[in-house]
Every structure is written in C-alpha cells, then in structure tokens.
Amino acid sequence: MQDGKWQVSHGPFESYDHLGETNWSLLVQAVNHWHEPTAALMRPFRELPDWRIDDLMISFSVPGGGVGPHLDQYDVFIIQGTGRRRWRVGEKLQMKQHCPHPDLLQVDPFEAIIDEELEPGDILYIPPGFPHEGYALENAMNYSVGFRAPNTRELISGFADYVLQRDPTGRQLLQRS
Template structure:
C-alpha cells in the first residue's frame, strides 16, 4: 500500500550513512500520498478511554498539555493547538499499513505509530527524543527545523508533561508537504509548526536503557523463580580488617549475577518476552466460538483462508541450538526448528494463507501455538 523511496539511497545505504548518525529530509518518500484517516477519525480515537491522547496548546507562548480521553475538542482551537494520539496502528488497520515500509528496521525495534493533527502555529515546541523517528507529512504543510546533537543544550519543563530544549542551530530547515518524510536520529533537537491545518505520522522506535532492561530482567527472574544460587565462600580466610569487603568477594558477587545473564535459555526467553510486549492496549476481538487444535489443523489443511495479523502486534523470533522461540505480544512459544519457515512468515508478513503455512500442519506445537493466537484475536481469519 505504501512504497518507501529514500531519495536515491538503498535501505542499506541509508542505514550506513544516516541511521543514528544524522537527520535526513526525504522528499516524496511516499509518492501520491493519501491519508489513511482524517482529523475527525483521529478525534474519535482520542475520545476512547483505552487510547492515549493529548492536546498541546501554545497560545501567546503559554504552553499547556491536556490528557485525554476527550469529551469535546474546545481546546483544539483554530490556531496554536495540536492533538496527538499514540499507537494508532493498534486501532486503525489502514494506518497500521504505514509501518510496513519501515520494517527494514527489525520488528523488535519498531514501537508504534503516533498521529498528530495541528492547526496553524500548532506544535509541541523544540525538544529532544532519545529514539529514532520518521515523520511523514500528510494533509497540509509543516515547517521543521532539525539540529545535530549538542550536550550543551539545556532542557527545561514547560509543565509536568512537556519537556523542551533551548533554541538550536538547524542543519535542516524546511517545509514538509504531503508524502515528504523527515528522519531524526536520537538526541537531535527538532521543532515543527503547522503552516496550515496538518496531519503528521510519527514512526517511533524502541531504545530501552540499562535501567529498563535490568528492571525487566529482575522481574522476570523473580517470576520464573530463577536465580536461587546463593553466595558461598568455602575458602574464606581471616583478614586484618573486619570491615573489608575484598575485591575477590566483589568479583564473586558480580559473577553470581553474571551467571544469570549467561544462562542462554533464561536470557532469550526474557528477551523475547520483554521486547515483544506492547506498551499500549490493543483492539483484541477473540472469536465467539474458540477454535480447537483439531479445527485449526483442518483449517490449515484444506481451506483457502487468509490469516490476518492484528495491527500493533509485536512478533519476533530467536533461534537456539534446539528450538525456535516465537515471541508474540509478551508470550513465548517454543517450536521445533522444522517450523522456522512458517515462523518467518508469521513474523515478517501481516497476512499469510493457509497454503503458505500448510508445511507445519503436522507440527503439534505449531498448531497448538497458532490456535492460542487465533483464540486471543492476535491472528484472525
């Protein structure tokens, strides 16, 4: 549905020259672009309790942030206001298609599709993001300035939920028109203001920090009741100072912790679960009559069914010596390596046919796993 053209660059050339290095203006990255939704549909999503949304206003340089859901849109004035809705790919199938051209970046790194609607002068002010983002211009025009990372730039809070940065020299200063795309690496200051009523689509990427990872891993170890090995010191010797915790003892403690990370099975199971967990709610609609494993096997074997993947689904896999770990929305499924071709189809494509996955019809583990995914509404006929 959407074909991405990165100027005259191949995807690998873009990764080599720009990814996490410097910003890039991509003129007509999406040719003949048509918006998958309009401002009214976006506003309708912002009225839903389960969908995260904000309205940012900047009247007379007085920045205010208001959190949804919204019952009305009086705050969305004719000028200097912006409506932002997170994870629209979880709720709007046509909008979710906009993520597909960017999947030359691995699935686990892609986060969600945020969509904004701004009236003239509307924006969120100059700010920094700690993750990569592609910003696609839809309806209207928007003026953007983007700078290079500068550790001396001062950040400040306009209010509790709006962090901005001081003014910066721009290396890109342009007006985006429908189909234009702006790539902004982490740490690059940027600001964009609508020239006229404008819709923008932001493809964001995950970049967990060490605190996030350690906290998640610790929770997983506790949940799995792993890490029960205790510290021991059978070769303990007397020492001159009773208060000394020796370098040798510190090293032993570090190795005790490292042993958990070196447990490949534990580590990969945790990694698959944590990187496939959605950050936002999903529009799950399980079937009224749940499938049995036998029904699913029959469905795969002798039908022309097409199985669609729910928008926002995070599907990744890892290979170990003995099996495949398929991780879908925070769940792990252990499958034989003979199912690798089918697992690739499920993680790489948004839809598959029964014929394509028929090679695994006799794999009980695959059929059981796919039955679970169908019954949860993550895949559907």
Template sequence: MIIEWKDLTPELFLEQYWQKKPLLIKGAFPDFNDPVDPDELAGLAMEDMIESRIVQRLGNEWNVEHGPIPDFEPFGDENWTLLVQAVNHWFEDVDSLITPFRFIPNWRIDDVMVSFSTPGGGVGPHLDQYDVFIIQGSGKRHWRVGKPDHGLQNLLPHPDLKQVSAFSSCIDVTTEAGDLLYIPPHHPHDGVAIDNAMNYSIGFQAPNPQELFGGLADYMLDEDLYGKRLDDSQRSYTDSPEHLSTKDFQHIKNQMQHVLNNEDMLEDFLGQHLTSVHHALDVGLPDDPISIDELPDIIEQIIEDDGALEPVLGIKTLVIEQRKLFINGERFAIYEETHDLAFAMANKQHLNSELLKSAMSNLKNLELLTRVINIGLWQLA
C-alpha cells in the first residue's frame, strides 16, 4: 500500500505542507477497501479495555457516550458517530495503514483511530493539537478545513466535547474511498457523513515541554536519580534574606542544567517516554517465563515447523545512536552481535526461521529474545 502523491513526493510534502497547511489528495489510495467493518468496530467498542465513544447530534444539542457500548439500537439510523482509538492494536490490516507514512519517525506516531458515521454524523467543528492523516473508507464525507484563527471561540456543547465557532474554509470537499486528507495542528475542521461512512485517522502527536519535564521528573524519581540536596557549603553572609541572589539563582540553574547535560540519562528517559503506549495492547504473556537455557529448544521447534515469532500489534520502537533499542518503554542495549536482530525488532519484523536460526549463534541474541518473549512483545505466530 503506497500513496499516489500526484505531483508531490514525501520530501516535498514535508517541505511544503507538514505542520504548515492542509492537503487533500484525491484517489491517494486507489481501490481502497476497508480493513475493518462496522460490526467489527462495534465489537471493539463493547470491550472495557478499549477506548471508544459515540458522539450524537440531537438538533442543536450534542450527546457523548463513552464505551463500553453494549447496544447501538437506541442511537437510530442517523446523526451519530462511533469513534474507537488504537484499532491498529487489534487488526493487522489497520496497523498496515501506518506503513505509507513511515517517512515520519516512529516516535511521532500515536495510533489509528477508526470511526463509523451514520448520515449526518460527526463531532462538530473543532481543532486538534496534533497532525492527522484521514483516509476515507467506504461512504462519503463532507469536509471543511480552515486556517488557524486566534479569533475562534472555544465552545463546550457537552462536558466531553470541545468545539469551536464558525470558521472560513480553505478546503471544502466531499471525500470518497481512497481519498487522503492531511490536517496540521490548530487548523479548524468539520467532517459530516453524507451516508454511512468509515474513516481512518492516523494521528501524529508530539510531546510538549510540560509532558517532557513532568515525565523527566517522574523518571528521576523512579530511577532514584539526582536525589541529593543542593550543596551551598560556600554560602556567604547576607543582610537581605528576602532576596534570591544572582549567585544563588545561577547555582540552582547550574544544578538543573547539569541534569539536562547528562545525555546518557536523557537518552534513556526519552527512549522510555517516547515509546510508552497509552492504549491497551493484545499482549499475551507466557504461562511460565522461559529461561535462556530453554530457548534454543523452542527456536528449534519453530524452525522445524517453519514458524515465526511475531510482534504484538501497536508496539512502539525507537533506536538511539545505534546503541540503544527501546520497545514500549523497555531499554535494550545493542551490541555488535545483536545488531541484526535488534534492528529487525526495531522495524517490527516477524522473526522467521532464517533470522531465528542465525540469532541462535550467540548468547546475547538469546538473552534479547528471552526478554522480549517473557514480557510478551513477540509471540508465536
């Protein structure tokens, strides 16, 4: 599955559109077929662990109902939308929708939200803080997209539904199956289904300084780092105790800067933070943890059966400086002898018989495999 860019390329898209202005590509995915159907989506919405909601318009009023949603009959045949987060964690064909966008780093990808809308269904005019690519599945949808406007009013027609006031459109179009709409952050938009419609939203969320510094503080507490109190053993006499002196200010600032200058620690924090998963995964832990001594026999059986170890859908991976691999917040050192296996994992590959056979040749590969199996990141296919 590739994007038919027309007169663009991924490089030109990043240069001209990414975080700058919206873009519509008609027929970006020719012959597009829904990778999940409305009944399967409704089934996910019945599960406690999966985040879902229905947004319904009732005349000039709005209603929001959060999952699990056991019965859809009360909502009728029009003016409502079902939205389910992280559907790529449960359907491999939905997860594959991310592949055409791999020219953007893994750490920027959030999830694939899937929506089913009845005629008239939508969530109203709103704006988001993240980049999103929206693939039109079956059905049609009328989209209006505007430019950033500080004059827009924030509206709250329901406690769980943020909207904005009316805006002028720079894109006003009806999307059909296979069309692709890119919307940057802070651009108001409103999509209303014309008939029963499926939409696939690939979200790209960047951290903000609040999240990063809050996460760093939590990381230092968890790892028991930098717990030593400020040392001011060289303090001099003051006759202005109400002041924070320039010297004290600079001393405190230097202590804080010292933390940020610890690049090895920052790498570990960012690797953990940026690969943390915020939605449920279909992780199946082994009934009993396997030992490194047992693994060769298990691999031999996989090879004999021409099987494979497959990654759990929705895992997040990141490599830093060819030295560290992070998967779902877990850190793995990359050694020369584990390079091929580690990068296969970083690219979320199925570990087939050939790769597993070569991996058996050294202890560090076996250690890496034992660990990812025991925490449920790779499982028997």
C-alpha cells in the first residue's frame, strides 16, 4: 500500500530497495512446479488426488505487509516458514467483493472468528469462501498450499470427458428409460 492506495506490480524485479521497510509483500505462485526443493512441502498432502492440488505459493512480507481481506474459492493450508504473521479469519457469509486495484480482489473488513499469530512451523487451514487476511508482524515468509474444489459444472464436465474417453466405439452408454 502506498499513500493509502493498494499497488500491484508483476515481476521479474531488478530490486526491492524502492519499496521500503514496511507494508509490502512479494507473492510467487506455483513455486512447486519449477523448484524441486519446495515441492517437498507438497509431500504431506499427496494423500489427496492430484486433480485437487493447485499449487504452492510463497509469500515474503515485511512488517505490515499483506494483500488485505479477501476470499479464496479453494482450500488452503498456510504454513508459517519464518518470522511471525497475524491471521484473521471471518465467518463464511455472503460478502461483496471489490477491486481497490484491477489485479487485487478484496472484501470489506470483517469480524474475526479466528485471530491468531503464527510462528515458524505453525499451520492454519482456511476452507473455501471464508474471508481472511494476514499481515506480517516482522519480516516473514509463509507457504500457501492451495487445493481446488470443483463446482458442479466442472464435476459434470469432468465425468462426461471421462465417459467419452473410455468408449472408443462412440455408442451410447447411458440408456433413457
């Protein structure tokens, strides 16, 4: 946030010096797809089907840094790597989303039902649709493991694809009664 306004920049970046010592975060998405050592963080979650696993995102934040209150439409496990970060989670209610910046979708402030300070090694689970926000209390790094939760349309489409892929003759598999 700069001058009370949310800012978003897309990398790669040459330097972070101009950002100062407070109120910014660096997010790197899908790290497990290109960095094998971080992919090890995904191993405890391998009991889940591959189609549910989205990615591992790493967030580095300086004091006060965060992305503001927001919703995710997937399950997420927040693993605190270094430093301390305060996390607030609200009730799953119908919330109006707004864009303080075209690349940043947020919700209005909410009353927290969970308000916890995470330290290295702590893990917080946030189900889909629950408003949440996290901000660093000191230089901090956390890892977010995201899991897709398909909607009805995706489930039906996926099933249809499955059926079509397994019937090479093209004959009708489902009979009308």
